Amino acid sequence: MKSIRKSTALFEPFAMGTIPLTNRFVMAPMTRSRANEKGAVPNDLMAAYYEQRASAGLIITEATQISKQGMGYARTPGIFTKAQIEGWKKITQKVHAQGSKIFLQLWHVGRVSSAQVNGLQPIAPSPIIAKDTNVYIFDGAPNGDATFIPVEQPKAMTTDDIQQVIQEFKYGAKNAIEAGFDGVEIHGANGYLIDQFLRSNTNHRNDQYGGSKENRLRFLIEVTQAVVKAIGAEKTGIRLSPFIKFKDMDDPEIMDTIMLAASALNDIEVAYLHLCEADWDDAPNIPIAFREALRQRFKHTIIATGNKTPQTGNDLIQQNLVDLIGFGRAFISNPDFPERVKVGARMNQITDTHTLFGGGGAKGYTDYPKLP
Template identity: 55%
Template sequence: MTTDLFTPLSLGTLSLPNRIVMAPMTRARTTQPGDIPNQMMAQYYAQRASAGLIISEAAQISRQGKGYSFTPGIFTPEQVEGWKKVTDHVHQANGRIYCQLWHVGRMSHESFHDDGKPVAPSALSPDAQVWIVDPQTNVGQMIDCPLPRALEETEIKDIVADFARGARNAMDAGFDGVEIHGANGYLIDQFLRKSSNQRTDAYGGSQENRIRFLVEVCSAVAAEIGADRTGIRLSPYITQRNMADDEIIETMLKAAFELQRIGISYIHLSEADWEDAPTIPEQFRHDLREVYSGTIIVAGKYTKERGEQLLKDGLADLIAYGRPFIANPDLPYRFANKLALSTLDPDTLFGGSGKGYVDYPSLQR
């Protein structure tokens, strides 16, 4: 049987009606103070419930894990109650939704930390910026990240526990599962790479030590809510934010072997989506299949046709779409009926009102 985007798939405890995933995308529209998910966010996600699976925007697992203004948390009772509105609306629209769990590590800003220092495996700058809203003007802009401080080993154990607690909170909020954010230069990714991890203890040095934090987080989350409700996002070929590492592919494949042992539900590959981004070698996709037999999701500027080709080749099981889902809440319907896609307004991506958020039209009736 030929597999396409509309072939159903079982994912853990869920039955997905199609293989189109709504990728996690930060939109920064929480209620303040408290970074609380709200009714407008519930409407936004429910509008896109025809996706086989929605993966929520990243939700920080602790105050320490925050890196951008107005992003949601999953660590206070008020945040959990806010997320319940989202999951209720998605489920009422016959959708399925996972919560992405996030600790940004050094990709943060001094205003979120009592001592003005984000945390990281090592005190190395990401040479990057985060989106911060000025409390005086309420206007957001990209601002340089400060130099982080290196985590103490005891603090690492606390963060592992925070991930497990975040997963439990997500289930209490009504999510169908969680995705651990281990990609794009955030904390777990920082531990994986020798360019950002220069520790000399059990969490640094060898590849086996550098994957230790990822393995501990995934094991703790799987023990808390079940491996069949646990996924992870990785970004092997993304190098910005001072993350280039000539060992990362070998390291990621070792990590994938451990993820197979833990039995997590899926690996989600975040592939670069800019014009001159590196191409993912087909050999890597085959190598990943060799060590990991679970579901593989890919995201990275995929068209309908390119996504279906990867499904037919057996190198992916689900295709995630990001920006096309912003401007096309009925993306699966448009794909199925070969309808034109609307274009998003880039000026409304982060923060603001319902404009550029819940007002994109649906052609599905």
């Protein structure tokens, strides 16, 4: 990867509302499944992993379930017990000691789950199973690999279920602040519960949470309002994925819905809107017209993540289309990714994909070298 010394936007400090960041690199949330299987508790290995990568101006943690019901994959961490809070405290302390800021991503998977993962039938806006969608468990497969299993039929959430989950997001946010996080990111992307409410193909409800775009937005807005009331708008971010269709989530109305959401979230004055964009090699380019329209509707910080090089990230910042750039896989194998970009150093490559989700413990997790 070539040096980008001539274009330095990524290395500039940035004020994300009231939160100062040392640079505009964001370590994007990535599920790695290294939490303790018993109790979904963050551990010392995870603390070492995040500490290694704290040269990012902002770290957004891996998705973290707000309840046992919200869990969809094995060995993912939670934020709903005292032991989990204490585990996360070790991580926030180490990251802060390196000068970075860290937000916890709050997660409920909705229909993307199985009783083999958490012992519970999945819940969703409507009882529609996600086609061709898998989750994973660890059952002694060779090399410690995850075993992928199909999701199960969800049950439709009652109004009481909806209110319960809103409260779980609220208490997850409060627990995150107790654990020392600078804020939280509400996961409204990638086909999980909030995204399931947003989309017409997964939300067939005929009450106040379904039907019109405005009604399908209601769950997202009520979750956001509850979190903001609990910890403050300046500590609350939202992640959305308008261009992603996997997990059987292709909705022809999603772009209009996202624009309505952006206006509503702007009015709530959340700290940021995080766009999860496609990250495969031949991913479609995001139209500039979309970015310009979003900037008009949302006046606070915008983060873009997905298939970005440092140079394309710089260009988007300099065009005032986004403020921060998220990098995912680059941070997996390059714990000092910003420094490598700055000096034009060679990048480490991911050497073993078996280690991405749980397999190998420290291998492929904390053993990638930094620059000498």
